[in-house]
């Protein structure tokens with residue numbers, strides 16, 4: 421009998437199976453291996469919301485733990501996934517220069533916001549300079565997940581297929597799926613949660629995001645950010661630009677509209693020559709109240725959910741995976757704002 425069946429191998433599934441491994445739990449994973457939000461991601465880790473100069477929820481608190489987990493995985497696999505790199509946020513005006521400097525002087529930002537710098541990137545006009553970040557970087561998410569898939573497959577722990585919800589037989593202390601028995605199922609399906617009959621009621625909104633892959637005649641640039649970002653793709657000479665935010669289209673097809681929108685925004689930032697070499701789309705698992713979705717099914721305690729990583733899955737996934745694990749195994753409280761209990765209807769008096 422397994423301890424866990426994990427459904428989904430994006431960043432959530434990656435992080436949760438890492439905790440299981442660390443705790444010597446027996447598990448098996450279901451994932452069809454299709455492109456997902458994680459493989460579509462730009463792979464940037466940065467706790468500061470650079471539009472408003474505020475910190476994203478729990479980001480500064482969770483970031484060191486996340487980077488540690490990705491680094492540990494590098495050491496175990498002998499591969500490189502983490503690429504520390506500053507983000508150069510283009511400053512638009514003298515007023516914004518002041519805002520950056522004021523924010524950077526505040527203790528909460530001292531680990532993340534550095535001075536304003538004036539550097540020359542051909543094709544980028546930045547008369548007010550760039551606000552530069554510290555302790556930010558890129559993770560090669562596609563490489564990380566591919567390595568994980570291959571390793572799990574070698575050990576016979578990955579089933580390259582979707583889990584069919586209708587075949588789950590649930591009893592109080594275990595779950596059966598065909599010839600597999602497990603104590604628990606953890607659903608980490610990203611936007612796929614919408615099809616899940618046990619947790620599909622949760623208010624996962626889903627925000628489609630698209631990026632373009634580009635070639636420009638320059639190498640070794642940091643991440644440059646204005647209305648769009650231009651980010652180097654680790655291990656290649658190409659860059660990614662993006663991303664779009666679209667709330668109605670829930671397909672993962674790349675669109676012409678997004679391509680035109682992104683090219684238009686890019687050309688405002690960068691007037692040099694570029695060639696588009698690819699386009700990717702994914703659905704971010706965003707939630708109505710912008711907080712993750714963790715917890716246990718109210719009627720079936722052997723079923724749990726790990727979702728709602730939103731726009732900053734890289735920073736959030738490792739720490740939340742541990743919290744969910746400790747909740748399931750030791751009954752430790754979840755952070756109330758992440759607990760799915762907040763979406764249970766209050767009973768009528």
Ligand SMILES: Cc1cc2nc3c(=O)[nH]c(=O)nc-3n(C[C@H](O)[C@H](O)[C@H](O)COP(=O)(O)OP(=O)(O)OC[C@H]3O[C@@H](n4cnc5c(N)ncnc54)[C@H](O)[C@@H]3O)c2cc1C
Pocket residue numbers: 427428429430431432433450451452453454455456457458459460461462463464465581582583584608609610611612613628629630631662663664701702703704705726727728729730731732733734735
């Ligand atoms: C364009 C874009 C750019 C982004 N950029 C960043 C960034 O720079 N930094 C950052 O931190 N975050 C970024 N994000 C957000 C980040 O990608 C997400 O928060 C994160 O990837 C969500 O991971 P997940 O594992 O929950 O979902 P997913 O990555 O979508 O994984 C879910 C997996 O579950 C599988 N699945 C679903 N249903 C089933 C089933 N029934 N059986 C088996 N498997 C199933 C799916 O096939 C999929 O593989 C970006 C997202 C997008 C779309």
